Amino acid sequence: MDVQEVLKLADDIVFAKTGKHLNHLQEGILRGTWQRQKYPEIAKTCYRSEAHVKKVASKLWKLLSETLGEDINQSNFRYTVERWQLSIVSSHFGDNAQVGKFKVCGNNPESLETPNIEKQNQETSRKTQPKQRLDLGDAPEPNLFYNRTSELTTLKQWILENRTRLITIYGLSGIGKTALTLQLIPEIKHEFDYIIYRSLRNYPPLQTLQTNLIQFLCRGGAPVPAPAAEERATTGGLPLLEHLRSSRCLLILDDVQTIFTPRQLAGHYQPGYENYGIFFKQLAESSHNSCLILLSWEKPREIAPLEGENRPCKSLQLNGLGPEAGEIFREKRLAEEEKWSQLIDLYRGNPLWLNIVATMIQDLFGGSVSEFLSYDTLFLGDLESLLHQQCDRLFDSEKQVISWLASEVEPVEISKISANLELSPSALLQAVQSLGRRLLIEKVKQGEKTLFTLQPVLMEYVKNQFLKVG
Numbered sequence: 001m002d003v004q005e006v007l008k009l010a011d012d013i014v015f016a017k018t019g020k021h022l023n024h025l026q027e028g029i030l031r032g033t034w035q036r037q038k039y040p041e042i043a044k045t046c047y048r049s050e051a052h053v054k055k056v057a058s059k060l061w062k063l064l065s066e067t068l069g070e071d072i073n074q075s076n077f078r079y080t081v082e083r084w085q086l087s088i089v090s091s092h093f094g095d096n097a098q099v100g101k102f103k104v105c106g107n108n109p110e111s112l113e114t115p116n117i118e119k120q121n122q123e124t125s126r127k128t129q130p131k132q133r134l135d136l137g138d139a140p141e142p143n144l145f146y147n148r149t150s151e152l153t154t155l156k157q158w159i160l161e162n163r164t165r166l167i168t169i170y171g172l173s174g175i176g177k178t179a180l181t182l183q184l185i186p187e188i189k190h191e192f193d194y195i196i197y198r199s200l201r202n203y204p205p206l207q208t209l210q211t212n213l214i215q216f217l218c219r220g221g222a223p224v225p226a227p228a229a230e231e232r233a234t235t236g237g238l239p240l241l242e243h244l245r246s247s248r249c250l251l252i253l254d255d256v257q258t259i260f261t262p263r264q265l266a267g268h269y270q271p272g273y274e275n276y277g278i279f280f281k282q283l284a285e286s287s288h289n290s291c292l293i294l295l296s297w298e299k300p301r302e303i304a305p306l307e308g309e310n311r312p313c314k315s316l317q318l319n320g321l322g323p324e325a326g327e328i329f330r331e332k333r334l335a336e337e338e339k340w341s342q343l344i345d346l347y348r349g350n351p352l353w354l355n356i357v358a359t360m361i362q363d364l365f366g367g368s369v370s371e372f373l374s375y376d377t378l379f380l381g382d383l384e385s386l387l388h389q390q391c392d393r394l395f396d397s398e399k400q401v402i403s404w405l406a407s408e409v410e411p412v413e414i415s416k417i418s419a420n421l422e423l424s425p426s427a428l429l430q431a432v433q434s435l436g437r438r439l440l441i442e443k444v445k446q447g448e449k450t451l452f453t454l455q456p457v458l459m460e461y462v463k464n465q466f467l468k469v470g
């Protein structure tokens with residue numbers, strides 16, 4: 001009998017008694033006990049306190065004992081289950097054997113005290129009621145997903161194996177952050193009790209967001225009525241963090257950049273939203289078994305000091321697509337496939353940018369990539385409005401840096417930037433670091449040196465917008 005069979009048997013027993021499935025912590029306790037782990041080790045594996053694990057385990061052993069009619073605890077759990085299995089194997093009653101108040105049919109326990117009609121209703125409820133409770137109301141409709149195998153593998157390793165508590169996925173608008181996350185959800189949803197997707201595009205105060213999340217968790221995954229979302233939650237005094245400890249939750253917050261102040265250095269919160277930074281830091285540093293994913297154009301300032309190879313906080317910088325972006329051009333029926341790689345490089349593999357450019361090439365040049373590339377100027381078209389949204393957020397010192405870089409043909413050292421701008425060393429370094437957090441500046445390694453430049457699309461935009469004469 002392997003651990004999955006044990007968990008299935010226990011889940012069926014608990015559901016028949018309570019109408020509820022095992023939660024993630026209860027499964028962790030049973031799995032650890034089956035593997036002969038002690039409570040301190042189970043607590044460490046489940047990211048809970050030992051006292052909390054013991055409290056939940058005590059209730060679980062009591063429930064199993066009452067249901068099966070014999071005393072069960074951590075010390076005898078495995079021995080008792082193995083004894084049941086031996087009894088079933090040696091029984092002359094085919095696949096049926098009795099365990100306490102249950103008749104075991106294969107791995108499915110049936111209460112001897114439950115009438116058939118009630119049992120059938122319970123079984124129907126068990127099959128139709130999903131164990132995972134999802135609220136993806138704020139998530140957009142999934143777009144076409146292009147190959148992100150390595151990124152998905154990395155995220156699954158962080159979440160499922162490393163038990164990372166806070167993950168930031170950041171990148172330029174249109175790079176595919178949301179599409180990647182929506183692809184990730186079905187691949188890991190079986191590991192969570194709750195999955196909740198929220199957008200910050202309408203600037204919800206932290207208290208409003210937390211109230212809404214707590215209400216959803218308290219209602220067992222039932223939708224929260226719109227008016228109630230603005231009211232204070234009835235939580236029995238439990239803050240959100242305690243709910244994230246008692247259930248394994250995946251929280252996804254999109255559009256995080258909207259709570260940052262525009263025209264300031266990257267990561268400065270708008271007045272009244274500074275407590276979000278404290279909230280993110282708390283979830284990264286506190287012991288719990290849930291995971292928060294942030295999707296943003298720029299990286300929050302609190303994240304970098306919390307990151308490390310063996311620490312429960314990670315960041316994924318999402319870059320553009322490679323050759324797989326050619327699928328975009330096939331959909332748009334562009335000609336001259338041998339020229340596609342040049343387009344991908346110029347627009348840095350950004351799926352949204354490539355879709356816009358491919359549409360423009362089809363509309364203006366009949367799908368001829370070579371005719372489009374024959375122009376000396378990199379045509380932006382509808383990309384200008386997207387780039388304006390990004391660059392309109394820049395601080396004055398950042399604008400000075402990218403304006404000067406746009407005038408340079410080759411990547412340059414930071415000392416050369418300093419020599420040509422009237423910025424103090426501190427202001428310059430802050431500006432370059434902030435541009436890096438926004439992914440609006442590219443670093444190029446040349447031997448032992450690190451050089452800086454702009455990607456072609458941004459360079460063309462800056463020339464058009466910031467360097468106009470008159």
